[in-house]
Amino acid sequence: MAQVDTAGSGQGGAGRRDTGAGTWRARIGPAIRAASRPGPWKRGPVLTALALLLGLLMLLHARIPNRIGNLGSLVETFLPWFGLFIPVLLIAALWRRSASAVAALLLPVIVWLNLFGGLLGDRSHPGGGLTVAEHNVGAGNPDPAGTARDLAASGADVLALVELTEEARGTYETELAKAYPYHTVQGTVGLWSKLPLSDTQPVDTKMDAGPLGDTKPLDIKMAYNRALRTTVATHQGPLAVYVAHLGSARVNPRAGFWTAHRDRNAQALGEAIAAEQNERVVLLGDLNGTIDDRAFASITSQLRSAQDAAGNGFGFTWPAKFPVVRIDQILVRGVKAGSSWVLPATGSDHLPTAARIAL
Incomplete structure (x- = not known):
């Protein structure tokens, strides 16, 4: 019995020693792992x-x-x-x-x-008696008459339309005639106004010029003209208004972000604005790019965005169903923008944009 008790005591002691070692390992193990784990300044x-x-x-x-x-x-x-x-x-x-x-x-x-x-905030402020608006009405617009009525209801004094087709031009002229007694169309761009227009002329943005220069006859160039300049006779004096639709930008797997025509148009338009004698200038148009793009430096160095100065939010205009960029612009010089906003969607894939300016 004594031997049995002694053996039992020995086994019991060994069991207690094993238990102590396991407890020690259980305590020290996580501590070692925690010590070896990188601190918050070394993580990520x-x-x-x-x-x-x-x-x-x-x-x-x-x-x-x-x-x-x-x-x-x-x-x-x-x-x-x-x-x-x-x-x-x-x-x-x-x-x-x-x-x-x-x-x-x-x-x-x-x-x-x-x-x-x-x-991010609302930058509009009181002031401004002339409302201008711009809209790429869309060549594939299924309802040009409805679009024209919506734009007339906006109350704009001066309305610029781009991407006008020969088929839809008559519809816009008919629907807008009552609200806008003065208008001009040059190629695929047009301007409707409640105030008299004068000195209207197309602006050569080298739309059809190739790498070696102009390659198309004059009659074809005029048919595809995409920019104009006119003078609006306001109560505070003449206002030079430019309407432009610059070349498209495309994302191409081979060429990347292809903007050759657009960039050439932007440079030519910038040169035309630089030669403008009137100190008060408004540019309305679809530039097919944002003013953050360096390609528009010749324009943005002379004109300021009405949306940036007096808008509310980013003013994205394209595509109409889920706008992600603002490529439809109202830019000004020598006048002050009081407010700028995006108008409700029409049948176009672009949203119209408008601004109230003070002369």
Whole structure:
């Protein structure tokens, strides 16, 4: 019995020693793993790098070269939307508990707010007695008569229409005749006005010029003219009004962001505006690009966006069903925009835009 008791005591002691060792390992193991785990400032290095790259991309967007597929212009076209990556990265940083990634996100936040923070609120203010509007009515618009009636109901004093077709031109002229006694159509662009017009002429934006210069006869050029200049006789004096529809931009797998015609048109239009003698100028048109795009530097260096100065929000106009960019523009010089807004959708794939200006 004594031996049995001794053996039992020995086994019991061994059991107690094993239990103590297991408890020690159970306690020290998590501590070792916790000590070896990176701290919050060392977690998420990839997220930290992405946050910094996002901030630098928006900060240095003007330095992105256009040599390869017009990449710089493509980035600038959708520049406001890069802000959507900020909350995505923030959620990922919080999930990883990465203090460094959260801190790095301060850069894109500050840059985005500096670029676009001023567009978030309502910038309109009292003043302005002349209302101007612009609309790409759409060549495939199934209801030009309804579109014309909607635009007339907007109350605009001066109304610019682009992408007019020969088939729909008569409809617009008929439907708008009562509200607008004065109008001119040059090629595929037109201007309707409640005030007298004078000195109307087409503007050569080199729409049909190839790499070696102009290649089309004059009659064909006039048929496809996409810009005009006229003078509106306001009660405060003459106002030079330009209406333009610049060439299209296309995303091509081979060429990238293809904007050759549009960029050439923009340069020619900028030269025409630079030669304008009237100090008061309004440009109404579908530029097929945003004013953040460097391609419009010859225009934006002379004119200011009414939407940026006195709008409410970003003023996106295309595509009409889910607008993501503002390519329909109202730009001014020598006049002050009191307010700017986007009008309700019509049968076009663009939204109309309007502004109230003070002369």
